[in-house]
Amino acid sequence: xxxxxKGTGVRTRFAPSPTGDLHVGTAHTGLFNWLFTRHHGGxxxxxxxxxxxxxxxxxxxxGIPEAxxxxxxxxxxxxxxxxxxxxxxxxxxxELHQRYAEQLVAQGDAYYCFxxxxxxAEVRQERQAKNILPxxxxxxxxxxxxxxxxxxxxxxxxxxxxxxxxxEGQITVTDLIRGxxxxxxxxxxxxxxxxxxxxxxxxxANVIDDHEMAITHILRGEDWIPSAPxxxxxxxxxxxxMPKLAHTMLLLGPxxxxxSKRHGATSIQEFRDQGILSEALVNYLAxxxxxxxxxxxxxxxxxxIEKFDLDRVKASSAIFDHQKLEWMNGYYxxxxxxxxxxxxxxxxxxxxxxxxxxxxxTPGTPAYEHIKDVLALEKDRIKLLSDIPEMTAYFFxxxxxxxxxxxxxxxxxxxxxxxxxxxxxxxxxxxAGDVADEAGTEARLDEVVxxxxxxxxxxxxxxxxxxxxxxxxxxxxxxxxxxxxxxxLARLDAAVAWVEGRG
RNA sequence: GCCCGCAUAGUCUAGUGGCCUAGGACGUCACCCUUUCAAGGUGAAGAUCGCGGGUUCGAAUCCCGCUGCGGGUACCA
Numbered sequence: 001x002x003x004x005x006k007g008t009g010v011r012t013r014f015a016p017s018p019t020g021d022l023h024v025g026t027a028h029t030g031l032f033n034w035l036f037t038r039h040h041g042g043x044x045x046x047x048x049x050x051x052x053x054x055x056x057x058x059x060x061x062x063g064i065p066e067a068x069x070x071x072x073x074x075x076x077x078x079x080x081x082x083x084x085x086x087x088x089x090x091x092x093x094x095e096l097h098q099r100y101a102e103q104l105v106a107q108g109d110a111y112y113c114f115x116x117x118x119x120x121a122e123v124r125q126e127r128q129a130k131n132i133l134p135x136x137x138x139x140x141x142x143x144x145x146x147x148x149x150x151x152x153x154x155x156x157x158x159x160x161x162x163x164x165x166x167x168e169g170q171i172t173v174t175d176l177i178r179g180x181x182x183x184x185x186x187x188x189x190x191x192x193x194x195x196x197x198x199x200x201x202x203x204x205a206n207v208i209d210d211h212e213m214a215i216t217h218i219l220r221g222e223d224w225i226p227s228a229p230x231x232x233x234x235x236x237x238x239x240x241x242m243p244k245l246a247h248t249m250l251l252l253g254p255x256x257x258x259x260s261k262r263h264g265a266t267s268i269q270e271f272r273d274q275g276i277l278s279e280a281l282v283n284y285l286a287x288x289x290x291x292x293x294x295x296x297x298x299x300x301x302x303x304x305i306e307k308f309d310l311d312r313v314k315a316s317s318a319i320f321d322h323q324k325l326e327w328m329n330g331y332y333x334x335x336x337x338x339x340x341x342x343x344x345x346x347x348x349x350x351x352x353x354x355x356x357x358x359x360x361x362t363p364g365t366p367a368y369e370h371i372k373d374v375l376a377l378e379k380d381r382i383k384l385l386s387d388i389p390e391m392t393a394y395f396f397x398x399x400x401x402x403x404x405x406x407x408x409x410x411x412x413x414x415x416x417x418x419x420x421x422x423x424x425x426x427x428x429x430x431x432a433g434d435v436a437d438e439a440g441t442e443a444r445l446d447e448v449v450x451x452x453x454x455x456x457x458x459x460x461x462x463x464x465x466x467x468x469x470x471x472x473x474x475x476x477x478x479x480x481x482x483x484x485x486x487x488x489l490a491r492l493d494a495a496v497a498w499v500e501g502r503g
Numbered sequence: 504g505c506c507c508g509c510a511u512a513g514u515c516u517a518g519u520g521g522c523c524u525a526g527g528a529c530g531u532c533a534c535c536c537u538u539u540c541a542a543g544g545u546g547a548a549g550a551u552c553g554c555g556g557g558u559u560c561g562a563a564u565c566c567c568g569c570u571g572c573g574g575g576u577a578c579c580a
Contacts, residue, residue, distance in 0.1 A: 017580045052579055117578070128504065128576085135505055136576070160578055178508075187506050187576095195578040202580050226507055226575040249509085256572065287515075287528090294517035294527050314516080316509050317573065324515065324529040334542070381541040445538095460538035472540035 010042025011216045014068075014075065015090075015206070017049045018060040021267035022067035024320065025221065025251040025259050028285050032248050033219040034073045035286065035308035045213055046078030049206070050091045051199045067268040071278050072301060077213075085213040090205050093212075097200035100208050100238070101161045101193050105146075109237040110193060112149040112159045113141040134189045137162075142190060161194040163204075163233065171229040176217075176246035176310050183229045191230050203227055207234045210243060217244045222317070223258070246310055249289045250317040259320050275349060275385025279336070280329040288318050298331065330383040342379060343372050346388050353389035355396040370395070373482045377474040395482065400469030400491060402498045407465045412458045419462065420499050422452055426463050427492040435485050438477040466495035 014030045016022065037044045046065065050056055065079055077083025087093060104110035115123075120137060128135045141149070142164060153159055166185045173181045193204040200208070210218065225247050235242045253263035260266060265274065271281055279301070286304050287297055290313050299307070333342060340363070350371065351358035361367045374395045375388075382388060394400050408416055429444040449459045460476050467488050473479050480488050 015580090019580070049580065055579065113578095120578085124576090131504060133505075134576090158578095181507070183506075189576085192578050197578075199578090201578070206580095221574095222508065223574055224580090228507095247508085250574075252573080254514090258574075284515095289515090291516055297516090297528055314509095318516090319514060321514050321529070327529055330542095378541090380543090442538095455538085457538045464539065470539095474540080476538055 009216060010037055010040040011045065011214055012037045012042060012219060013045040013047050013210065013213060013215050015047045015049045016064050017052065018057060018064060019052065019055040020057050020060055021269045022064045024266050024268060024271070027067070027071060027268050028251055028288070029219060029221050029248050030068065030073055031071070031282060031285050032290070032313065035304055036217070036219060036310060038305045039308050043077065044075045045083070045085070045215070046075035046088065047209060047213070048079060048089045049202065050089055051202065051205055053199065063269065070272060071268065071282055090209060093205065093209060094199060096212065097205055097208050098194065098198070101200070101204070104163070104193070104237060105161060108164070110161050110163050111142055111144070112153055113162045114152060114157055114159050115140055133186045136189045139190055158196045160192045160196050162190040163193055163230065165190050165230070165233055171232055173228040173232055173245060176244055177313050178247060178315050181225065181228070188229055203230055204234070207231050211238070211240050215243050217246065219246045219248060222247045222250050248313065249315060251288070252317050252319045254319060256319065273386070275387065276325065276329050277332050277345065280332040281325065284325045284328050288320070289314050326383045333382045334380055339372055339376055342375050343368070345385055346371070346375055349385050349388050350396070355389055355393060377478055377482060394468045394470065399494065402469055402495060406469060406471055407495060407499060409461060409465065409471060412461050414458055414462070416499065416502065422448065422454070422459060423462055423466065423499060424496050425451070426459055427489070427496055430463070430480070430492060431489055435480040435483070435488050438481055441480060442477050467491045
């Protein structure tokens with residue numbers, strides 16, 4: 001799919017940090033970003049912000065783009081597709097950042113700082129305790145004469161580059177979702193732009209790259225609001241036009257804290273392994289923090305692109321509700337997926353459980369059709385694809401296990417003696433025809449019901465237990481049909497033998 | 504501590520001065536359907552619209568204060 005800029009000039013970037021699997025909160029922001037851009041016919045840039053070499057997780061370099069691909073969030077420029085504004089890995093743009101940092105120092109908007117981490121910690125602690133603004137760094141090196149600073153840098157003294165923030169006045173940030181946010185300059189610190197290892201910090205790299213990549217709209221998490229004034233100052237120092245800003249809400253765990261690993265599965269990869277459909281996840285993520293009206297909650301991807309815009313995005317954080325996600329996933333499985341689509345998605349889960357051999361199952365083969373028939377029966381009750389193996393195992397295993405709780409189910413109010421009498425009769429009734437004929441099977445079983453003067457459920461449940469080894473299955477006659485005559489009879493015989501063995 | 508943000512049922516939300524006796528969805532409960540479990544259908548419980556003041560004939564909706572919750576406060580992103 002090629003997206004061309006329709007002339008709206010909207011260019012956005014999604015800038016994940018490769019420090020682990022794609023987090024659902026990151027994906028949420030990414031999705032909003034993507035929907036906004038696609039809605040406006042703009043260009044999506046994927047930029048990997050890998051400047052923190054200590055926290056870098058190499059696996060995520062490939063994992064994050066892959067997870068985005070799974071979600072159907074594509075990008076027009078970035079890793080894999082290239083583009084005119086590369087490189088798209090931030091670590092490869094360090095020279096550029098350095099150059100701009102030098103420019104800032106040269107024009108007097110930034111300075112070299114030689115303070116040790118130890119000194120910084122002390123100062124911070126003291127100022128915080130005494131409430132001296134700003135409560136962090138005391139701007140100690142801001143007053144070192146430029147010549148002296150340059151000499152010390154040349155001499156190889158460890159240093160960072162810090163931004164000179166205005167000492168007073170106000171800095172106002174305009175947010176597309178929240179309106180104006182005003183900060184008192186006296187509370188703002190001289191942030192580090194370039195670390196002593198030469199790598200730029202997020203704030204700085206971000207501003208430089210956003211400008212260099214001609215980004216027009218920045219959508220990012222609410223947790224970035226406090227650093228927005230710093231970005232404003234940076235843009236001003238360079239004399240660059242400020243991109244439009246929009247801070248999206250955070251995804252929270254049940255304890256109302258920022259959603260994180262300690263809340264359980266939070267990575268997109270984990271959701272996929274649980275058997276969440278990407279369509280359902282995208283839909284669910286889209287309606288948390290955004291709404292269309294007071295009625296609709298199910299949206300196709302196309303509909304989302306058509307309807308999504310920032311004016312209907314909420315500013316308040318939301319608790320991630322896995323239960324509702326599962327409901328939506330079930331809804332997609334039950335109502336929106338074709339049987340072939342469901343089969344394709346279910347196959348890997350069945351194969352992983354050892355129930356089917358994926359190599360021999362291709363569309364058109366009997367094995368494939370059997371799986372399809374099984375899924376047609378069970379799809380109403382599937383919430384997660386990962387539930388399918390357990391749910392459908394008895395359709396694929398050669399035999400089933402019996403327990404007294406199932407075959408001599410007390411709820412059916414049948415004595416073991418009655419079971420020993422009725423079960424063989426039911427077996428014979430089924431053997432008298434073919435289970436492919438559901439109505440015929442039902443009629444013959446009804447004769448058994450009448451003969452013994454029982455309730456239909458009592459006999460049906462007995463047969464259900466015998467052929468499946470469980471008390472909950474789809475409708476009995478369709479289940480028998482899909483199981484097939486030989487399997488049904490073999491299991492009925494096994495069940496008869498089992499109950500007799502207990503007499 | 505300081506700075507910033509947010510505030511409608513357990514959860515996600517609709518609502519932008521009168522249509523609100525606050526609508527929808529998830530979850531919960533009940534009933535219907537029924538051979539089990541689901542699905543589906545119907546219905547119910549659940550919100551003093553965080554609190555307190557204003558403004559107004561009239562406020563969930565506008566203003567102020569408070570409280571609560573969250574985020575930031577790093578040579579992480």
